[in-house]
Amino acid sequence: MRLTCPQCGERDRREFYYVGDAVALERPAPDAGDEAWEAYVHLRDNPAGETRDLWYHEAGCGAWLVVTRNTVTHAVLDVVLASDVKGGGA
């Protein structure tokens, strides 16, 4: 598996660390209520198909990335800097 980092170009899987569902970029408001917070913290879909995950270019530029890929075909559909995505600015 290879990911194309927007800054570094196409790189081998070994340079990246998998962080989890990109839902982490959609943090609820502090007063959003228990249900919204429970879903944000605990509930994850496990789709056969397209997923949107956070990856970290650990052994490269150190950027957090949002990777869209298909878990059935293993196709990598899109890689963008998390800092360019709403909610991704540190």
Add this chain to the structure above:
Amino acid sequence: MAELIAKSPCDGLLPVEIGGVTLREVDLGHLTALAPHRGKEKSFAEAMKAAHGLTLPKPGRATGKDGKRLIWFGRAHVLLAGPAPAARLLSHAAVTDQSDAWAALRIEGEGVEDVLARLVPIDLRQQVFKRGHTARTQLQHMNVSITRLGDDAFMILGFRSMATTLVHELETAMSGVAARRAG
């Protein structure tokens, strides 16, 4: 007060020459990581130009020359190698002294690309990785910065704590390439 004697990261290990490829340690002077504050990227670039005469490199590039270089060093930061950073940069960027944190190596000679190809997962051949190109990547399992300095010359920055391993890996690859060439 005790007299402390500074030791370079690769003290006692280098230089070595194997099969026409030489590996030696270089003293780059001050090493400073500079990360422009958000919204200050442009003013930082201007201040850098005015203070040190260096153009801010794009991702994957290094500017300047021996003794004074500005190396892209990852997302939203660069490494100034050589001069101490001018005080005026402080209002535009987060500034971190890393002078003692890195082992700096220069590896050169015919066949140097073959040596690095044994250790580094990215394509460093001349046609894709030209002079002034730089990358953050791995050398075996170590995170490094690699910059092409010339047709047969690269600079490698590795963590100081791993200097001995870094030299060992490079020496092993140099020996392997030399043996293949001799055969």
